[in-house]
Amino acid sequence: xxxxxxxxxxxxxxxxxxxxxxxxxxxxxxxxxxxxxxxxxxxxxxxxxxxxxxxxxxxxxxxxxxxxxxxxxxxxxxxxxxxxxxxxxxxxxxxxxxxxxxxxxxxxxxxxxxxxxxxxxxxxxxxxxxxxxxxxxxxxxxxxxxxxxxxxxxxxxxx
Amino acid sequence: xxxxxxxxxxxxxxxxxxxxxxxxxxxxxxxxxxxxxxxxxxxxxxxxxxxxxxxxxxxxxxxxxxxxxxxxxxxxxxxxxxxxxxxxxxxxxxxxxxxxxxxxxxxxxxxxxxxxxxxxxxxxxxxxxxxxxxxxxxxxxxxxxxxxxxxxxxxxxxxxxxxxxxxxxxxxxxxxxxxxxxxxxxxxxxxxxxxxxxxxxxxxxxxxxxxxxxxxxxxxxxxxxxxxxxxxxxxxxxxxxxxxxxxxxxxxxxxxxxxxxxxxxxxxxxxxxxxxxxxxxxxxxxxxxxxxxxxxxxxxxxxxxxxxxxxxxxxxxxxxxxxxxxxxxxxxxxxxxxxxxxxxxxxxxxxxxxxxxxxxxxxxxxxxxxxxxxxxxxxxxxxxxxxxxxxxxxxxxxxxxxxxxxxxxxxxxxxxxxxxxxxxxxxxxxxxxxxxxxxxxxxxxxxxxxxxxxxxxxxxxxxxxxxxxxxxxxxxxxxxxxxxxxxxxxxxxx
Numbered sequence: 230x231x232x233x234x235x236x237x238x239x240x241x242x243x244x245x246x247x248x249x250x251x252x253x254x255x256x257x258x259x260x261x262x263x264x265x266x267x268x269x270x271x272x273x274x275x276x277x278x279x280x281x282x283x284x285x286x287x288x289x290x291x292x293x294x295x296x297x298x299x300x301x302x303x304x305x306x307x308x309x310x311x312x313x314x315x316x317x318x319x320x321x322x323x324x325x326x327x328x329x330x331x332x333x334x335x336x337x338x339x340x341x342x343x344x345x346x347x348x349x350x351x352x353x354x355x356x357x358x359x360x361x362x363x364x365x366x367x368x369x370x371x372x373x374x375x376x377x378x379x380x381x382x383x384x385x386x387x388x
Numbered sequence: 389x390x391x392x393x394x395x396x397x398x399x400x401x402x403x404x405x406x407x408x409x410x411x412x413x414x415x416x417x418x419x420x421x422x423x424x425x426x427x428x429x430x431x432x433x434x435x436x437x438x439x440x441x442x443x444x445x446x447x448x449x450x451x452x453x454x455x456x457x458x459x460x461x462x463x464x465x466x467x468x469x470x471x472x473x474x475x476x477x478x479x480x481x482x483x484x485x486x487x488x489x490x491x492x493x494x495x496x497x498x499x500x501x502x503x504x505x506x507x508x509x510x511x512x513x514x515x516x517x518x519x520x521x522x523x524x525x526x527x528x529x530x531x532x533x534x535x536x537x538x539x540x541x542x543x544x545x546x547x548x549x550x551x552x553x554x555x556x557x558x559x560x561x562x563x564x565x566x567x568x569x570x571x572x573x574x575x576x577x578x579x580x581x582x583x584x585x586x587x588x589x590x591x592x593x594x595x596x597x598x599x600x601x602x603x604x605x606x607x608x609x610x611x612x613x614x615x616x617x618x619x620x621x622x623x624x625x626x627x628x629x630x631x632x633x634x635x636x637x638x639x640x641x642x643x644x645x646x647x648x649x650x651x652x653x654x655x656x657x658x659x660x661x662x663x664x665x666x667x668x669x670x671x672x673x674x675x676x677x678x679x680x681x682x683x684x685x686x687x688x689x690x691x692x693x694x695x696x697x698x699x700x701x702x703x704x705x706x707x708x709x710x711x712x713x714x715x716x717x718x719x720x721x722x723x724x725x726x727x728x729x730x731x732x733x734x735x736x737x738x739x740x741x742x743x744x745x746x747x748x749x750x751x752x753x754x755x756x757x758x759x760x761x762x763x764x765x766x767x768x769x770x771x772x773x774x775x776x777x778x779x780x781x782x783x784x785x786x787x788x789x790x791x792x793x794x795x796x797x798x799x800x801x802x803x804x805x806x807x808x809x810x811x812x813x814x815x816x817x818x819x820x821x822x823x824x825x826x827x828x829x830x831x832x833x834x835x836x837x838x839x840x841x842x843x844x845x846x847x848x849x850x851x852x853x854x855x856x857x858x859x860x861x862x863x864x865x866x867x868x869x870x871x872x873x874x875x876x877x878x879x880x881x882x
Contacts, residue, residue: 364437
């Protein structure tokens with residue numbers, strides 16, 4: 230379960246080396262460009278953490294394991310964990326995973342990319358920079374107030 | 389707790405909803421009928437037009453991967469089934485496809501009569517000029533410049549407010565799916581609609597089910613949570629493809645029905661984007677009004693207009709890094725089209741159970757389909773540039789972003805060898821087959837009335853019945869076949 234106490238969201242699944250890996254990967258997947266800020270922020274990680282919490286247990290385990298694999302594989306692409314690699318080496322590792330001959334790497338990369346894009350492009354503060362006006366029924370009550378507040382930036386994410 | 393009904397329908401989408409509606413005369417005669425739906429019953433107020441909140445309208449959040457991972461399937465989950473989140477596209481099954489199906493006892497004349505009636509019931513119309521948004525106007529311009537036939541997509545709408553969020557649930561109820569038309573009428577005549585009811589197992593005239601608690605902001609079931617055994621003289625399976633086949637497999641019917649789970653097709657689809665030099669704001673107005681069948685007979689695909697929300701668009705593009713940031717910063721300038729391939733039945737493509745007993749779809753794209761998708765991407769990039777786009781985002785191209793000054797080289801840049809399973813984004817919203825209609829159990833699962841061979845109390849009424857691809861968006865065909873199933877049940881009761 231995720232925790233919300235006094236307008237704070239505490240990540241339950243993404244912490245420690247996984248948080249560092251997600252933040253670094255998000256900066257590679259969504260780099261800063263024109264009005265777009267870079268993807269690797271705690272706000273992105275908060276939405277990803279919420280989404281991981283919704284996953285079936287087995288899938289959640291596989292996804293978290295894959296994040297750890299990305300972290301460890303950094304040693305093969307520059308002798309350090311992923312988040313400490315040079316940016317170009319991080320890109321090289323992710324590109325290798327994306328086109329790897331091993332299905333599990335390609336699948337894992339697609340999952341990682343999807344969740345990072347979800348964590349970024351569903352947040353309202355990023356809609357202005359992509360020129361998206363969002364819902365017409367803006368104030369329709371949410372079936373899940375936690376994700377609404379995370380996407381509206383109304384609660385602070387803690388690792 | 390045990391319950392008894394005369395007829396139980398499992399699933400409330402295009403098939404189940406239509407059967408329920410067509411059985412109203414039997415309800416008037418006093419027969420007890422129930423409809424069991426695995427997903428929740430969403431009121432209009434549930435639809436918030438936010439993609440992350442509305443992912444729960446879809447099974448597996450809209451990305452159920454086939455076993456190979458090459459395609460992800462989007463299917464609805466809730467009262468209304470996939471008519472909850474489709475765009476209202478209501479094509480009739482082409483006569484040539486009905487001929488190709490060659491199901492003894494099923495004629496296009498019979499289907500046509502039903503199409504006529506159902507189209508009136510669900511308000512199928514061709515979109516008027518004031519429904520055409522900028523994206524659709526550009527599609528029209530591109531087709532006209534290329535000399536391709538431009539056709540209007542038939543849609544089932546009533547008083548559409550054109551807010552553009554059809555795929556996240558219709559807030560106004562304008563989209564005339566089963567949630568709006570058939571089910572309310574059936575409920576008015578006394579059908580028991582049970583949402584959040586997962587059917588675990590089927591036996592002769594018996595259903596084992598589990599009722600779950602209604603999720604927040606959804607309508608409650610009249611049955612409390614817990615396990616139920618439901619007795620029924622007739623059971624109609626309308627859980628969709630692959631749901632209906634999956635339930636029959638879980639219940640052991642494969643021992644009597646060797647064709648169960650076979651004959652599946654998916655209509656492999658790709659969404660392609662062009663970047664127009666000015667804002668076109670495709671996220672307002674009605675998303676789908678035009679299509680072209682220029683390459684249907686020659687290369688096996690349609691090109692339709694489309695629209696998707698920001699996060700889902702990033703999944704379709706297959707981009708990341710600088711290219712993704714660049715393209716997404718022009719999100720309001722994106723011209724969007726969908727290419728829809730009509731695939732062939734292959735013996736290796738089938739629905740099975742995995743080691744844990746869960747339903748899995750075994751499906752691999754054939755070289756023929758990959759070549760067809762490649763051809764479609766070459767033609768679509770031409771369409772984008774003729775419409776005035778500066779860039780085209782083409783997953784089979786290397787590099788995947790093609791600039792206007794490269795348009796003469798598209799045939800060299802776009803090639804089937806660039807298809808990498810899983811990496812290349814291919815999706816399906818039209819799973820079909822698994823309980824194909826036919827003559828006998830050696831070649832099929834049901835007869836042409838959807839009655840399962842050897843089990844006269846059991847019917848199938850959804851896209852699982854298709855023996856081959858429908859070529860077109862399948863909802864109206866599902867409704868017509870479901871209406872036939874109801875006819876058979878009604879006739880047997882008189």
